[in-house]
Amino acid sequence: MASQKDYYDILGVRRGATEEEIEKAYQKLARTYYFDPHGGNKTAEIRFREISEAYDILSNKKKRERYDRLGLEVSSPNFCWEYGPEEGEKEKPDFAGFEDVFGRSFISGEGRASQPQKGRDFHCTVEIGLGKTIQGLVQEVQVQRENPCPGCGGRGVDPAGLKKVCDECGGAGQVQIGLAPAAFLQICARCHGRGKIQIQLCESCSGKGRLTQRESVYLAIPSGVADGCRIYLKRMGQAGKNGGPRGDLVVNIQVKKHPLFHRIGDDLHLEVPLAFWEAALGAEVEVPFLEGRMILTIPPGVQSGERMRLQGKGVPHLHGDGRGDQVISFKIVVPRDWDERAKEILGELKRLNPENPRKGWRWHD
């Protein structure tokens, strides 16, 4: 838990706080840290986001309970969809083609078409914030899975429903193969020797033999994941056929663009604007890193584009220990409008420092 955000700390409440206490704490903080999105106060903005996130988790019974138990945030569920139809699959048998469909599928139980088939893969996209890539998270995803219908045992017909005489064997349950005297009898593949074929669809599954059910899958997203990562959950997809294995659940990770940080490899780049007097005189500047804030001491005379590296403040390496760095680059900002007094002071500065910053330039080499 040490490196993770403590939502109770963020809201300044004790762990067992009541809903009212959480609400009150949030209201108070939200007022203090309200930020104007065009006001440019990034620190307040980050703090505000943090507070909102903490409130989002702690004010929701289910999320809070899970956060207490796992110490990780579970975001609202993402939805998975199936990817592409399976080859040769007929989704909904209509009544006209019904016998044909079942004739085939019954035979395929034991006959020639009984090749094991892998189930379909589920694909889904999970979008996470950059902050979550530091700590990892448990994400709920919902998949629509087809399971064999319990009403008909997956056969699609009502076992107690209407039947008709099998037209393959005329109701005998056996068919003659070859000509006498070499002929022999074989059990009818169409009716499996029963002599009759059920013709009433199972009501629960409308004849599909399978029921679609929504299931939650909890996905542990490791720290350090990057945009475009894929997580494969083997055998979490659709059920296979004829004893074939289940498909997989394929999760594409999308990392949201962060308003301040830019990730390159496992380093996080942050541009820090400095007023030119801060750059000239040095300053103490509060800067964010993904898990909080720190005071950075800027030495006097720092130049535009100069960089500072904060070791180990980047994204954790996905494979192996350690983390990338946070790379800070400075951008010196000059105000556009000056009043008369300020212009006087600048003029004075110019007289005191006549140095030409371009004096080393040579034009004709």
Ligand SMILES: [Zn+2]
């Ligand atoms: Zn059924």
Ligand SMILES: [Zn+2]
């Ligand atoms: Zn038959």
